[in-house]
Amino acid sequence: MLIKSNISLSESSQSFFDSLKGELGDEYTLEINTDNNLDDLDWKYWLKRAAKHDNVQAAFYDFKLDESHPLNISLYKSNKSNDEAINLHISKKGKHRALFLDRDGIINEDNGYVYKWDDFKVYPDVVELIQLAKNHQLKVIIVTNQSGIARNYYTIEDLNELHLKMNQWLEENNASVDGIFYCPFHPEGEVSQFKRTSMLRKPFPGMFLMANAQLDIDLENSIMVGDKNSDRINELEMMTFFIQGNYELSDKEATFSNLSELTEHIKSQNIFN
Numbered sequence: 001m002l003i004k005s006n007i008s009l010s011e012s013s014q015s016f017f018d019s020l021k022g023e024l025g026d027e028y029t030l031e032i033n034t035d036n037n038l039d040d041l042d043w044k045y046w047l048k049r050a051a052k053h054d055n056v057q058a059a060f061y062d063f064k065l066d067e068s069h070p071l072n073i074s075l076y077k078s079n080k081s082n083d084e085a086i087n088l089h090i091s092k093k094g095k096h097r098a099l100f101l102d103r104d105g106i107i108n109e110d111n112g113y114v115y116k117w118d119d120f121k122v123y124p125d126v127v128e129l130i131q132l133a134k135n136h137q138l139k140v141i142i143v144t145n146q147s148g149i150a151r152n153y154y155t156i157e158d159l160n161e162l163h164l165k166m167n168q169w170l171e172e173n174n175a176s177v178d179g180i181f182y183c184p185f186h187p188e189g190e191v192s193q194f195k196r197t198s199m200l201r202k203p204f205p206g207m208f209l210m211a212n213a214q215l216d217i218d219l220e221n222s223i224m225v226g227d228k229n230s231d232r233i234n235e236l237e238m239m240t241f242f243i244q245g246n247y248e249l250s251d252k253e254a255t256f257s258n259l260s261e262l263t264e265h266i267k268s269q270n271i272f273n
């Protein structure tokens with residue numbers, strides 16, 4: 001169920017121990033006033049619970065209520081008895097458009113749970129696409145599901161090490177990126193810390209909301225490129241393209257056989273202008 005309504009907000013904050021950063025931080029409590037009939041939901045309680053949920057807490061990071069910008073808030077649940085399904089969407093009208101790129105199958109060959117630089121085969125075509133985006137003042141952001149961490153195939157340290165090398169390669173090719181967001185969680189994981197449903201995992205919008213909050217991204221006018229149906233975040237209504245790789249894709253009109261073809265399409269249709 002997705003609830004959308006006209007809302008107004010009031011904000012308060014208090015200190016809390018931030019388990020992600022290991023230090024004290026501010027917890028925001030947003031009080032929502034709405035004209036919809038939502039008698040079956042206790043908004044304040046749900047929001048407070050959501051704010052304590054690590055995933056959402058991450059999305060709250062650097063979040064400031066700026067009354068000059070409209071905020072869009074949706075609260076949805078799929079099952080009232082299931083905590084994990086309670087998610088909170090908060091986004092603000094960001095300043096910068098972005099090109100969001102999935103990693104495996106877009107930046108590099110998707111050979112399944114790649115975590116070593118020696119096994120990481122970069123698609124050289126990605127350089128031109130990134131440069132085109134940067135020439136048009138778009139931020140370039142990688143958003144990648146990394147359930148291999150939950151599945152105990154590799155660690156966050158392995159992933160960070162790989163991403164350092166990847167960044168180095170991209171920089172050397174004048175195609176550096178502005179941010180990388182990853183989701184280490186999976187409900188069938190083996191590592192208890194990461195075994196759960198997460199709003200960060202695509203097709204949920206968590207990583208995009210973090211980009212909105214941390215890098216001031218205008219989600220509505222941004223573009224996503226991926227190689228799986230789940231790379232389209234339905235609730236964000238963002239323009240999305242696909243590259244045909246290992247997976248069955250349902251939107252044939254938005255599907256290209258490789259990055260060069262997509263880059264040519266973007267140029268000819270002035271999509272980054």
Ligand SMILES: [Mg+2]
Nearest residue numbers: 102104105227
């Ligand atoms: Mg992929």
